[in-house]
Amino acid sequence: DQQVKQNSPSLSVQEGRISILNCDYTNSMFDYFLWYKKYPAEGPTFLISISSIKDKNEDGRFTVFLNKSAKHLSLHIVPSQPGDSAVYFCAAIRDYKLSFGAGTTVTVRA
């Protein structure tokens, strides 16, 4: 029973444009939502998070939006850079346990 879903396995975007990654969840009891970034042959690294009581959090080029009524969150990357090419995982936490989505592979084209 997958509680966190990323329905787009891949995304290709031109350098300088906006990347928008989407994530849906089913458990309304999640406390926090997070995005992780993963390069090949490395472990995931934390990118940005948002509390379930907020609807937006911004950190430099990265902004996460949360729509609780729709059980949906998104990550915006503006502007996209070649170093952003990676797999992005959406995750949600309850009781210190994270549930992860399947990931979206982002490719930034020059």
Add this chain to the structure above:
Amino acid sequence: NAGVTQTPKFRILKIGQSMTLQCTQDMNHNYMYWYRQDPGMGLKLIYYSVGAGITDKGEVPNGYNVSRSTTEDFPLRLELAAPSQTSVYFCASSPGSPGELFFGEGSRLTVL
């Protein structure tokens, strides 16, 4: 600047063999986790620990065991390896900040 260290990075096992994946962190984090990632899938939680001496099952604990005798170490034991355990295993630790996990580089295990 070690962070979370996993060994071995690669291992091939025969069906029925046993092995231990080692995980050590030097950040004095109380929370530690073991995840597995299968191709095209997200990370699935195997076991986790909220402190030395305390462990609990995650989503997919069958076929695995863990122990947490110290804050630093959280080994994952595979008994009677099966092809379904072919995966990449990630160990992670957390200071408790909601969801901010620090991951190791992963251990790729193949069971033939």
